[in-house]
Amino acid sequence: MACSIARTLDVIGEPWSPLILRDVYVGMTRFEQIQQDLGISRKVLAERLKWLVDQEVLERREYSSRPPRYEYVLTGKGAELCDLLTVMVRWGDKWTAGEAGPPVLYRHRACGEIAHVEPCCSACGEPMRATDIELLPGPGSNR
Amino acid sequence: MACSIARTLDVIGEPWSPLILRDVYVGMTRFEQIQQDLGISRKVLAERLKWLVDQEVLERREYSSRPPRYEYVLTGKGAELCDLLTVMVRWGDKWTAGEAGPPVLYRHRACGEIAHVEPCCSACGEPMRATDIELLPGPGSNR
DNA sequence: ACAGTCAGTTCCCTCAAGGAACTTGGAGGT
DNA sequence: ACCTCCAAGTTCCTTGAGGGAACTGACTGT
Numbered sequence: 001m002a003c004s005i006a007r008t009l010d011v012i013g014e015p016w017s018p019l020i021l022r023d024v025y026v027g028m029t030r031f032e033q034i035q036q037d038l039g040i041s042r043k044v045l046a047e048r049l050k051w052l053v054d055q056e057v058l059e060r061r062e063y064s065s066r067p068p069r070y071e072y073v074l075t076g077k078g079a080e081l082c083d084l085l086t087v088m089v090r091w092g093d094k095w096t097a098g099e100a101g102p103p104v105l106y107r108h109r110a111c112g113e114i115a116h117v118e119p120c121c122s123a124c125g126e127p128m129r130a131t132d133i134e135l136l137p138g139p140g141s142n143r
Numbered sequence: 144m145a146c147s148i149a150r151t152l153d154v155i156g157e158p159w160s161p162l163i164l165r166d167v168y169v170g171m172t173r174f175e176q177i178q179q180d181l182g183i184s185r186k187v188l189a190e191r192l193k194w195l196v197d198q199e200v201l202e203r204r205e206y207s208s209r210p211p212r213y214e215y216v217l218t219g220k221g222a223e224l225c226d227l228l229t230v231m232v233r234w235g236d237k238w239t240a241g242e243a244g245p246p247v248l249y250r251h252r253a254c255g256e257i258a259h260v261e262p263c264c265s266a267c268g269e270p271m272r273a274t275d276i277e278l279l280p281g282p283g284s285n286r
Numbered sequence: 287a288c289a290g291t292c293a294g295t296t297c298c299c300t301c302a303a304g305g306a307a308c309t310t311g312g313a314g315g316t
Numbered sequence: 317a318c319c320t321c322c323a324a325g326t327t328c329c330t331t332g333a334g335g336g337a338a339c340t341g342a343c344t345g346t
Contacts, residue, residue, distance in 0.1 A: 003246060004235025005165050005228055011239070015156040022148050025273065031324050041304045046325055067312040069323060077238050082273030083262050085148055087230045092147025095220050096154070100283035103146060107277040113266035114279075119226045120263040123256035130168060130225030134250040136257075140243035159334095174293050184335045189294055210343035212292060288346090295340070302333085309326070316319085 011055050011081075016040055016048055018085060021074075024058060025082050029071040057081060086117045154198050154224075159183055159191055161228060164217075167201060168225050172214040200224060229260045 012018055016038065023034045035045050049072060052058040057078035063071045074082065086106070093102040093116065108115045121128040155161055159181065166177045178188050192215060195201040200221035206214045217225070229249070236245040236259065251258045264271040 003162075003165075004232040004240060005161055006235075007239040008231040008235040009158055009161060013158040013161075015152055015158075018148055018152060018156075019146075022146070026278065032322090035324095041306095042325070043305090043327085044303060047303095064323095067323075070325095079272070079274055080234060080237070084227070084230050084234060086262060086271075086273055086276065087227050088151040089147040091223060091227060092149075092151040094223070096150040097147060097283055102281040103283040105279040105281040107279060108264040108266060108269075108271050109275050109277055110269050110271070111264060111267035113264070115264045115266035115271070117262040117271050118265045119229060119260040120268070121251040121254060121256070121258045122261045123251060123258035124254035125263070125268065126251075126253055128229075128251050128253070128258070128260050129222070130229055131222055132252050133229065134252055135169065136248040136250060138245040138248040140240055140246040175291085178293095185294070186296085186336090187334060190334095207292095207343095210292075210341095212343095213294095289344105290346105291342105291344080293341095295338105297338085298336090300333105300335080302331105304331080305329090307327085307329105310324090312323100313321085314319105315321100316317105 008084075011057065012052075012084075014048070016044065017052065018088065020045070020048055020052065021057070021078065021081060022085055024072055024074055024078075025085065029073060031070070031072075034072075052078070083117075087119070090116045090118075151227075154200065155195075155227075157191070159187065160195065161231065163188070163191055163195065164200070164221065164224060165228055167215055167217055167221075168228065172216060174213070174215075177215075195221070226260075230262070233259045233261075 012021065019038055020034060023037055028034055028037055031045065031049070034040070035042055049058065049060070053060050053072070056075050058072045059075050060070050061073055063069055089104070105114050106116060107113065119128050120126060155164065162181055163177060166180055171177055171180055174188065174192070177183070178185055192201065192203070196203050196215070199218055201215045202218050203213050204216055206212055232247070248257050249259060250256065262271050263269060
């Protein structure tokens, strides 16, 4: 499909993938850890990890050779997918967090403040919401 | 689960929902239009629309009373979900667009430039990638 | 009266997810 | 040498969700 949303969903569209990515992001990099943390079936987890490695979102790395043991780490491509997770968190915090408030706080290392992520324009730096955007056909369009 | 990612995925985690949202965002607001555009089964589309309306992401609006005809429009909550879509598009454009380039271009109405969306810090306004963030337990944490 | 439109609903079938048990390759204890 | 444990999967069976096609109901236009 000539749609970047569909192509992105092709990589991480199925519901477990973002959660797997989050686990790797926060340092749960091993099969057993992820499986227990998420309560996902081992079969599906093995499939997803293989898929994410094939897509170059994760890298399978040996952390012990005897016995052979592996962990999963983010690639550059995968790290940028985590930006998507932070935007998800923002929405979830704003619209679905209960009374208690957000379960996790984000500190921006550059400025040291507790903050959240906001979509901004790459040209002018001002906030850029979906409602501030005008869509134009691009070079990869098929019409 | 005490995780805003999981809560967000609960609302739009299943693979068709983001595509449905995109269609509504670009003006395809009717059942028949969406069904034909996506090639989704009518059964599943009806289920998803009902779910998204229940979640207050979409609103079901009568646009003709006789015969009774309905369309779906974004709520405020839904419009902010579209920010998530724009971030998906950015990733898809960058990592999965082929030779041809992105299928759609975005013009930021505020500055008039063709641009893409970038995650920035709500406190200092500088770019804020997943790798620039330090995670801290928040008030809604359960440990 | 009859065909056409839109917004669904119903039915059946297939395929993918879940769960539990099993496998592999080695480490460590006795 | 043997038993047991562990991480990282693989295999097998069952159940549930998605796809496809046909049907329904409320109305319009000719």
